[in-house]
Amino acid sequence: MSGGTYLGMPAFPEAASESTQNKQLRANLTHATHTIRDKRAKAVAELADWPQLRAAGAAIKNRTLRHLDHYLEQVEAAVEAAGGHVHWAADADEANRIVIDLVRMTGETEVVKVKSMATQEIGLNEALGEAGIRAYETDLAELIVQLGDDLPSHILVPAIHRNRSEIRDIFAKEMGNWGRPAPDGLTDRPAELADAARLHLREKFLRAKVGVSGANFMVAETGTLVVVESEGNGRMCLTLPETLISVVGIEKVVPTWQDLEVFLQLLPRSSTAERMNPYTSMWTGTTDEDGPQTFHLVLIDNGRTDTLADTVGRQALRCIRCSACLNVCPVYERAGGHAYGSPYPGPIGAILTPQLRGTQSKLDASLPYASSLCGACYEVCPVAIDIPEVLVHLRERVVQGGEVTLRGSRTTIKPAKGHAAERAAMRAARWALDHPAALRGGQRLAARTRRLHPKRLPGPGKAWTETREVPAVPAESFRDWWQRTRGKETK
Amino acid sequence: MRVALFVTCVNDTLYPDTGRAVVTLLERLGVEVDFPAAQTCCGQAQFNTGYRYETEPLVRRYARAFEGYDHIVTPSGSCVAMVRDNYPRIGEKAAAEGRGDELAEIAASVVPRTYELTEFLVDVLGVTDVGAYFPHTVTYHPTCHGLRMLGLGRRPVELLSHVKGLELRELPGADECCGFGGTFAVKNAAVSAAMGADKARHISETGASAVCTVDNSCLMHIGGTLARLGSQTRPVHLAEILASTEEHPYAPGGIR
Amino acid sequence: MSTREQVLGRIRRALADVPHGETPDDVPVNRDYLRMHGERSAEETAELLAENLADYRAIVHRTTTAELPGRIAALLAGRGAGRIVVPAGLPPEWLAAAEGVELVTDTAALTHRELDAVDSVVTGCAVAIAETGTIVLDASPDQGRRRITLVPDHHICVVRVPAQVVDSVAEGLERLDPARPLTWISGPSATSDIELDRVEGVHGPRTLEVVLIHE
Numbered sequence A: 001m002s003g004g005t006y007l008g009m010p011a012f013p014e015a016a017s018e019s020t021q022n023k024q025l026r027a028n029l030t031h032a033t034h035t036i037r038d039k040r041a042k043a044v045a046e047l048a049d050w051p052q053l054r055a056a057g058a059a060i061k062n063r064t065l066r067h068l069d070h071y072l073e074q075v076e077a078a079v080e081a082a083g084g085h086v087h088w089a090a091d092a093d094e095a096n097r098i099v100i101d102l103v104r105m106t107g108e109t110e111v112v113k114v115k116s117m118a119t120q121e122i123g124l125n126e127a128l129g130e131a132g133i134r135a136y137e138t139d140l141a142e143l144i145v146q147l148g149d150d151l152p153s154h155i156l157v158p159a160i161h162r163n164r165s166e167i168r169d170i171f172a173k174e175m176g177n178w179g180r181p182a183p184d185g186l187t188d189r190p191a192e193l194a195d196a197a198r199l200h201l202r203e204k205f206l207r208a209k210v211g212v213s214g215a216n217f218m219v220a221e222t223g224t225l226v227v228v229e230s231e232g233n234g235r236m237c238l239t240l241p242e243t244l245i246s247v248v249g250i251e252k253v254v255p256t257w258q259d260l261e262v263f264l265q266l267l268p269r270s271s272t273a274e275r276m277n278p279y280t281s282m283w284t285g286t287t288d289e290d291g292p293q294t295f296h297l298v299l300i301d302n303g304r305t306d307t308l309a310d311t312v313g314r315q316a317l318r319c320i321r322c323s324a325c326l327n328v329c330p331v332y333e334r335a336g337g338h339a340y341g342s343p344y345p346g347p348i349g350a351i352l353t354p355q356l357r358g359t360q361s362k363l364d365a366s367l368p369y370a371s372s373l374c375g376a377c378y379e380v381c382p383v384a385i386d387i388p389e390v391l392v393h394l395r396e397r398v399v400q401g402g403e404v405t406l407r408g409s410r411t412t413i414k415p416a417k418g419h420a421a422e423r424a425a426m427r428a429a430r431w432a433l434d435h436p437a438a439l440r441g442g443q444r445l446a447a448r449t450r451r452l453h454p455k456r457l458p459g460p461g462k463a464w465t466e467t468r469e470v471p472a473v474p475a476e477s478f479r480d481w482w483q484r485t486r487g488k489e490t491k
Numbered sequence B: 001m002r003v004a005l006f007v008t009c010v011n012d013t014l015y016p017d018t019g020r021a022v023v024t025l026l027e028r029l030g031v032e033v034d035f036p037a038a039q040t041c042c043g044q045a046q047f048n049t050g051y052r053y054e055t056e057p058l059v060r061r062y063a064r065a066f067e068g069y070d071h072i073v074t075p076s077g078s079c080v081a082m083v084r085d086n087y088p089r090i091g092e093k094a095a096a097e098g099r100g101d102e103l104a105e106i107a108a109s110v111v112p113r114t115y116e117l118t119e120f121l122v123d124v125l126g127v128t129d130v131g132a133y134f135p136h137t138v139t140y141h142p143t144c145h146g147l148r149m150l151g152l153g154r155r156p157v158e159l160l161s162h163v164k165g166l167e168l169r170e171l172p173g174a175d176e177c178c179g180f181g182g183t184f185a186v187k188n189a190a191v192s193a194a195m196g197a198d199k200a201r202h203i204s205e206t207g208a209s210a211v212c213t214v215d216n217s218c219l220m221h222i223g224g225t226l227a228r229l230g231s232q233t234r235p236v237h238l239a240e241i242l243a244s245t246e247e248h249p250y251a252p253g254g255i256r
Numbered sequence C: 001m002s003t004r005e006q007v008l009g010r011i012r013r014a015l016a017d018v019p020h021g022e023t024p025d026d027v028p029v030n031r032d033y034l035r036m037h038g039e040r041s042a043e044e045t046a047e048l049l050a051e052n053l054a055d056y057r058a059i060v061h062r063t064t065t066a067e068l069p070g071r072i073a074a075l076l077a078g079r080g081a082g083r084i085v086v087p088a089g090l091p092p093e094w095l096a097a098a099e100g101v102e103l104v105t106d107t108a109a110l111t112h113r114e115l116d117a118v119d120s121v122v123t124g125c126a127v128a129i130a131e132t133g134t135i136v137l138d139a140s141p142d143q144g145r146r147r148i149t150l151v152p153d154h155h156i157c158v159v160r161v162p163a164q165v166v167d168s169v170a171e172g173l174e175r176l177d178p179a180r181p182l183t184w185i186s187g188p189s190a191t192s193d194i195e196l197d198r199v200e201g202v203h204g205p206r207t208l209e210v211v212l213i214h215e
C-alpha cells in the first residue's frame, strides 16, 4: 500500500483476498492483536463495575446524540467565553478550507500534528500540502506511515501492519529526507526506534508555531477539550505552538465534566489496556502566558448528521475510537486495515464508513458484508455499539435500497448494483421455504441425484469448494424420515 | 407440556441424523416431541444478508407452524439467536414503517417459547446427565451465536462432562469465530477460509477424534475444511453425542 | 444561511424521532458504577498509588517533609543535573539542600530552546489518583506552565500524602477546576505503536520520579 490515497480502491473481498495471502502482514497483525487482546481483558477485569460503566458510557452518548444541537451550542458558547474561536464545517472541503485559511493568517508554512482521526477523514494533510503548507505527523505510528508514504491501517496504531524491522528500515531510509536523519547503526529495538523518533521530532516541536489536533472529548458545560495520548507528542503540539487548531467531529461532545469519570475509565483500558494512558491534556479556551494564545475549534459534520438521521445506525456515533473492536476482530486480523478503504478500518469502519460516505461506491457497499457477524466487537465495545445489528441494517440498505439522508436531504436510494442474481436466488429460496411441499420436492431430487454431486462446484459454489468439502446429501431428509417412521404428521 | 422440534432447514435437508438424535434423546428423557411439518426455515440467511422483506413470510410461517406449543426446541444456536434477537427487530421495523404490529406480536409470542437444545435440557428439564455414552476424545467449539448471543455458557460442557466414556479436550482459541458466517463464507471466501484453516488447525492440535458444536452450519464449514486438509477429526453435532448410549451407540450415518 | 445554521438544522431534522419537549435530563443515565474500587485506609491508598505508579515505570520515593530537601538534592545529584527549571511558586525549602545547581525560574519569557537545555524540573501537583497511578498538574504556582514538565527529560514531582491523594478518577475530577489547563500524567511517556507493546520513553520526560511526602 503506498501513495497515501484511498481513492479507487477495490471492494473489500478483492482487497482482502490479496491481503490474506500476505504472510508478513498476517504475522504482524496476529502478533499485535493477540498481544493487546489478552491485556485488554485483564485491564477490564480489574474493574468489578465494568458493565455498569459501559452502560453509563452508552447512555451518556445517547443523551448527547438525542440533544446534539443543544450541546453543540453549549460547547460553542463555553469555548468562546474562554477565549477560543469556533468554526463550523459541513463537509471535508469546508473544514480543510477553514484550516488552510487559519494557518495562512499566521503566516506560517508548516504545522505539527497530533494524530487525529477527523483530520485523516477529511484528508487535511493533502489539502494543506496543495496549499503549500507542510504538515508533520508527530505520533510515532503516524510518522512511520508518513515517512513510508503509506496509509494508516488501525485507529490507534496506524502502522500496526509494520513490524519492528520494517519500521527500522523506513526510519533509516526516510528520516533524512524530512529532517534529522536516523542515528547510524539504528537497530530494530523498540526503545531505539522510539528514541530515533524523539530526536527527529524534537527540532520540529521546538520551532513549530502552529499545532493541529483533534480531540477525544469536548465537555459542553465547561468548554474543555480533552486529548488522550501516550507519547507526549500531543502535549508538545497542544502547548508549544502559538496557535492551536483543533478539528473535531460534532459527536465528540459530552454533556458534563462529571461524565469524564466514565470515559476516562473506559477509554484507556479498552484501547491500550492501561489503567490510565501516560498523558491526558485538558484545556479550556486559552490561558494567559501558558500554551497557545490563539485557539480555534473547527466542528465538522461530514456525514455525521446523515448518520444521526438513521435511528439504528446512529449508535455508531457513540464510538470513542478505542479500537478494541479491531483488535478482537477475526476479519480485521486476516484482511488488514487497508482493505477497508478508509481511515476507519475494522468493525467500526464497516459500519461508519458506509454511513459517513454513503453506500454508492462498490467498496462502500461491500463494507457491511466484511463480517461473519461473530459479535466479538459488540462484546468488547466500551459504549456497547451493537455492530452486528448495524451491519445487517446496512446490508438491507445495500440490497433493498430505501430512504436515507445524504448530505442533509432525505433521498430514496436504489438497491446497489450487482446483487440481482442474489436477489433472485433469495426470492426463489424464500418461495420454496414458504412451500414445504416444494422444499420436500427439492430435497428428494437432491437425494436421488446425490451420487452425481461433484466435489468442486462452478460459479458461486466455487468460493465454497475451493477450501472446503461439500456436505454429502443424505438419502432421506429428516421430514421424510419422520413421516415414514412416525406416520402421522401434526398439522 | 407440548414440545415441538424445530429441526431447521439445514438439518432437515443435510443433517437428518441430528434431528433424529434430538428426537431419540428427548424421548429417552420422557418428553413427547412433535414435528409440525409446516415448519421450514427461520429466515436467518435472508435476514443476515439484508433481505428483511423476504424474511417476513418465514417469520409468519414459523409462528403458524409452532402455534399452541409450549416449547420449541432446536439443535441450532444460530436459529435460536435469529428468532430471539432479530424477530423483535423485524417486528419493530415493520411497525415503524407503518405496517402494523402483527410481526411484533409474533415475535413476542415465539421468543419466550424458543429454546436451543442445551438450554431446554438444562433450564427446562433440569438435567445435565442425560445417560449418554460416547467413548471418544472430543473437543467442543462454542459457536459465536451460542457463546455471545445466547450466552449458553457452561451448559454444553456440563452436558458433555456427564457423558460416559467421553474425554473432553480443551480447544485453544475456542472463542474465535470459525469463519462460517452464512453468506460470508462465499462473499468473503478468502477471509472465511483463512479463519476456517486456523480453527481447523486448533482442532487438530487437540488430537480429539471428534469436534462438536451446537450448530451444524458452523460444523459444515469446519468439517468441510478439516476433510479438505485430510484431518482425522470428525465433526459431530452435540445432540448426536448426547443421543448415543451403550445400547445404541453413535454410528456415523445415523442412529437406528 | 451560515454553515452553523445549516449543521444545526440538519441535526434537528435528523432527530425528528425525538419527542417534542424531551429534555436531555429525560434521557436516563444510570450512574450505578462504583465511585471507588475497594475499601482502603489512607495508608493503603498511598500504597496503591505507589504501586501503580511503579507499575508504569515511574520511580517512587517515600519520605517526610523534613527529609524532602535532602532527598531532592540526592535525586538531582544522582542524575548529575546541573540546570533545573522550577515553577515560580515552588516552596523554596524543597531545593534548599540542592547545591551546585543552576535554578531557572519558569517565566513567559523563557524560550523553548532554553527550556530544552535544562536537565530536570521539580514541581508539586494538584492531585494524585491511586487507582490509576496518575498525578495531575493544574498549572498552579508550585507546578508552573505546562511546558516545563514536558520539555526536560527528567521530572521530579512531589505529592503530599494524604492531603493530595484520592482513590479514584471520579474523586480526582471533583477536585479539579476545568478552567485551568490540566495535565494528567501516568508514568513516563510511552508508546504502544510498535507491535502494540508498551515501550517507555518518547517525547515527554523519560524519567518520572514521584516523591510521596508523608505529612
Ligand code: SF4
Residues within 6 Å of the ligand: A270, A318, A319, A320, A321, A322, A323, A324, A325, A326, A348, A377, A380, A381, A382, A383, A384, A385
Ligand atoms: S466501535 Fe466501540 S470498540 Fe470499536 S472503536 Fe468504537 S468505541 Fe471502540
